[in-house]
Amino acid sequence: MDFGLSEEQVLLKDTIRRYLETECPPTRVRAIMENPSGHDPDLWHGLAQLGVPGLRIPVEHGGSGLELLDAALAAEELGSACTPGPFLACALASEALIAAGNREAAARWLPAIAQGTSIVTLALGEDGDQWDAAQLATRVRGGALIGRKPLVAYGEIADAILVAAQDDDGPGLWLVERGAPGLAVTTQRTTDMTRRVAAVTLEGAPGARIATGRAAIDRARDAGLVLLAADAYGGARRCLEMTVRYVLTREQFGQPIGGFQGVKHQLADLATELDPALSLWWYAAHAHDRIRDRSARHAAIAKAHLTDLFDRVARVTTELHGGIGFTWEYDLHLWFRRSVFDRSFLGEAGYHRARAAELAGW
C-alpha cells in the first residue's frame, strides 16, 4: 500500500521543473505565444531530450514505456510553467497509436514522436461540442475522408493527423499525412495562446485505417482528460503560489494585504479545495493503467473537477491581485487563459459529469 510517488517519479518531476525554470520562464512563454505557430522547435527538442514526449511510448519504439501517471506528472510541471507547445497533441496521438495496435503505423510514427522529430495529433471533436466517438459525422468512403474538425490541437504543424471518423462499420481511426490532397488546415486564434488549435477540413483526403472500433479513440480521450486535469492542477498551484508571494509584499493601509482576513480566507479556501484534488488526478492516472474498470469514470470526474477548480483559482487569484492582475504586463493572465483551454478542450466539465453519472448507471 503506497499512494505516493517513487524516487524516480520525484526525480522526473524535479528534472522537468528545473529545465522549465531556466528554459521556459514567462518571457519565453510570451515570445512563443507571439509567434504564428505557438510552437518553439528548440524548446520541444529540449523536452524531447529529457524524454517528455516519449514517456508513454513503449521502449521498442524509442520511448520510456512508463505509465500515464508519469506523463501526468510531466503535464503538471508543463501546466505549472504554462509551457507552450504540442505536448497534449502528441500525447493524444501516441496514446491512440499504442491502443490501436497497428504495428506498421506505430513503428513509423512513435519513434519520431519520442525523439521530437515529428508532431502527430488527434482530430476528434466536431461541430456542436461533439466529443463522442459514436456520434461523429466525419465519414470515410473508399479510403477517402469527408468532414470537418474545428478544434485540432496543433493541426497546423502536425506531420500527421489521426482522424476519428466513421465508415459503414462504425467508428475508427484513419491517419492523414500533412499535405494530403483534400486536407485543409486553417489557423485560428485561441484564448489560451500557449496551446493552439486549427480547423481541419477533409474533402476526400486519403487516410490509412489504423484502428477499427472506438476503443483506441476512447483510450486516447481518457488519457487526455487525465493529462488536462494534471495540467490544470499544475497551473492552479502556480497561481496560488504567485498570489501568496504577492500578498506578502503588496502593502495597503500600512500592512501587507496578506494580513487581512478577507484575503487570507479566500486563499485558505482555494488551498483547501486544491490540495486534496491532487489525490484525485493521481488516482485517475493510476487507474488508467492499473484499475481499468474504473479508469473511464475517474478520468471524466478528474477532468471536470480539476479544470473547474483551475478556473476558480485563476479567477480568484487574479481578483486578489487587484489592478495589476488585470494588466497584460503581469503574467497571471497567461494561466487564466490556460485554464480556458483545459476546461473546454475534449468537452467541458458539465459534459463529463453527465458522462460520469451515466457510467455509474444512475
Next chain:
Amino acid sequence: MNLSYSAEYEQFRAEVRRFLAEHWTGEDAAATISDPTTVAALGGAVRTDARATAFRLKAIERGYLYRHVPRRYGGSEQPPDPLKATIIGEEFRNAKAPGEVVGQGASMLVPTLLEHGTEAQKERFIHGTLLGKIRWCQGYSEPGAGSDLASLKTRAVLDGDHWVVNGQKIWTSNAKDAEWMFALVRTEPDQPRHDGISYLLIEMTTPGLDVRPLRQMTGDADFNEVFFDNARVPVENLVGRRGQGWVVSRSTLKHERALIGGSHLTRRAFDGLVMLAQALDVRGQPAIKDPVIRDRLVELEARLLANEYQGYRLLTMSARGEEPGLAGMVMKLSSTSLGYDIAKLAMDVMGDRGLLAPGEASAPAMGMFGTAYMWSLGVLIAGGAANIQRNIIAERGLGLPRDARK
C-alpha cells in the same frame, strides 16, 4: 504507487479477520444499532456492555486496540504502524465489532495523561477510560471564550488541599452521562491569558457542580451548560504544573493514526444521498434522472473521492515518516464543508417534502436528512469554527501573517 497491500500485511489482515470471526460472532455481529446516521457508522464502537468489554480485552491482548498505550495502563503497546492500524480499523468496521471506545476520554484525555499525568493519575484513569468504564466530558468552551479559548474565566483558587472552582462551561457534550470532566480553569489571575490556565480533572458528582441541558436548533439537547459554585477539587487532580494547562491540553496522539476511513461517515452520507435520489420521484421520474441533480451529485462525488484518496496519501506520508503539512491541515474544513453540501443537496432532492419535520411519518427517510442538514452546521462550528480553520491554513499552511490579536 501501489494500492495493494504486501503479503506481510495481507497476512496480518487475514489474522485480524480470523480473530473477528472467532470472537465477534452471531448475535453480536447482527445486533448493531439500526439508526442510519452516525451511530450505525460507528458500529460496535459505541457499545460498552459486558460482551463488548470482554471482546475489547481480547482485542487488546492480541495487540489490535490502543496500540500506542503501554500494557501497564491497559493498552497493547505495539510499535507504530499506520498500515496495520488502518487494516484493523477497516476490518473492525466491516465486522461491526467494538473498536477503540469513541469519545473525548480515549481520544483526548488518555494521550494527555500519558504525556503529562502522574503515575497515580495514569493508573487510576487510563484503563477504565479505554474500556468505556470511565466516561469523560470536556470542559473547555465558556460563554465568553469560544474561538478565543485563552480568554476563559472559570477560576480555581487553592484552599488547603483543594482547588475551589467557580464559573461556567458551555457546549459540554455528554456532561449528563460522564463521570468525569477534564477542564481548563484559570488558576493564576495575575498571568496573561495562556499562562494563567491549569488542567484539572473534576468528578461530575462534586457538590456545587450543576449540569443543565442546552437545547440546540435541531430541538434535541445534545449539549449542556455546566455551572461551578465553590466546587472543591482535590489538588492531586491537577494534570501537569500550575499555569501549564494550555500546553498540557495540546497533547495529541503522536504515535500512529489510522488515516484511511477518516471520511467513511461522509461516504455513508453520500451513498445515502444517491439512494434517496434513486428512490424519490420528482415530477414523474426518479430525482436522479434530473440533469441538475446528476451534475451536482458528481461534483460532490469528486470532492468525496479526493478526500478518500487524500486519506491514502496521508497514510503513505505517515508510513514514510514524512510531515503532512498543508495536506493534514485542510482535511477538517474540506470534509465538514462537503458534509454540509451533501446535506444541502439531499434537501433539494426531497423538493417540497423537505419541509416535513424529522420523525414525521410521511417525510422521506423519516426526515433523517432534515436532521442531518441542521447537524451539518453544528459540525462546521464544533471543534474549531470554519473561520478559525481558515486562519490556521492561511497562517501555518500558506505562511501568511498572523491575525492582529490583543
